[in-house]
Amino acid sequence: MKKTGKCRLCGEVKKLSFEHVPPESAYNSTPVFFQDSENLHDKSSYVYGKRKRSSRGAGGMYFCVSCNNNTGGWYAKDYKEFAEIGMYVLRSRVYANKYMCAEYPIKPLNVLKQILIMFVALESSGYLIKRPGLKEFLMEPENNNLPENIRVFAYMTSTIKLRNALSFSNMDGYMRHFGEISYTPFGFHISIDTPPINKPYCEITNFAQFVYNEKAKIILPLQYLVPITYFPGLYK
Template identity: 65%
Template sequence: MKKYGICKLCGKQSKLTFEHIPPEGAFNSKPVYFQDKENLLDKSSYRYGGRKRSNKGAGGYHLCKSCNNNTGSWYANDYIEFAKQGAYVLTHRVYANHFICAEYEIKPLNVLKQILTMFIALETSSYLIDRQGLRDFILDKESNQLPSNIRLLMYMTSTISLRNALSWSNMDGYARTFGEISYTPFGFHLSIDTPTINRPFCDITHFTSLAFNEEATVKLPLRHLIPSSMFPGIYL
């Protein structure tokens, strides 16, 4: 199948390629069912209340071949390794007050850039990629200059639910811009231009302090959360 459109990352008109979100090797190689805004919000649509099937796994045609190949070769394998370690931790560690604390041997900057690439690919309004400096941060693999108005946080989860890459909501008495991706073993919460919500997340924005391909042992106390809504920040 050939699809043409605007690449979510570089912004150029091009033939788009299927991108797995998360990467295929991160337990995303089998068919999945999902619901999007049409299924959940558009009561006038015959698809309302139903589900869609993706035979290739979770993902879609969001990036051009060049951006897909570059981010895949620079960051995807390091995220896959992170996810594999997370899956082991999820199934072998004992919860302590719903937190699972473990050490991960990863390349932190590479992992963070892959996560942000997933958010950019799923986001439909271009609000995220239009943040000054973000496109350069992703496309220049050596850069660690993440825009200061973006924070990335995470938790551990045993569910598959891509949820919203970007939402605007009044939560905790404050108008916020945030997004969320949940796909076992991890969930990621993105806060843009506004303070993060008061939830037991682990902030990983500091991954930018390392260099591209630099390996590190990071200790992450991750709360186990189960999303209860398509909207970010709401859990069982």
């Protein structure tokens, strides 16, 4: 299934293909129901208050065939390994000091790039990919120059309902640019150009310090959070 449109990663008008978010191999191969901004906020829309169904899993026509194939080959399999460990931890409920603490033998840079690929795919305005240096960081596998104004955080979750890649909001008395993706076993929070909100996240921005395809054993204390709205940063 292909259509012509602007690729959200490279920015070129090409044939688009279905981009799974997260990767299909990371527990995203079965039909899902979800709600986005149109379902929740646009009262003039015929889908307001309803849910959308994606028969192929969560995702959409976001990237051109080339970007889809390239990023899938560079990063998706490494995210799959990360998700598999996370799913085991989630099901086993490995707790330490109220957090699910476990060791992840992963390729940190590759995993971080896949997470950011997911945010770029879901962010329709282009604000995120226009951050200076981000496109190069994602499209050049060995590039580890993550823009300093982007910070990424993680937590554990068992929801696949909330997918708001970018929000602009006054929270804690400060106008913030942030986004969030929730899909079992992880939730990811991104802060762009502004300080992060005060929530019990585990920051993984330092994954950018590793070399492409370098494997490392990373200990992550991830708190289990249950998002309660489409809006990022609010949990039970």
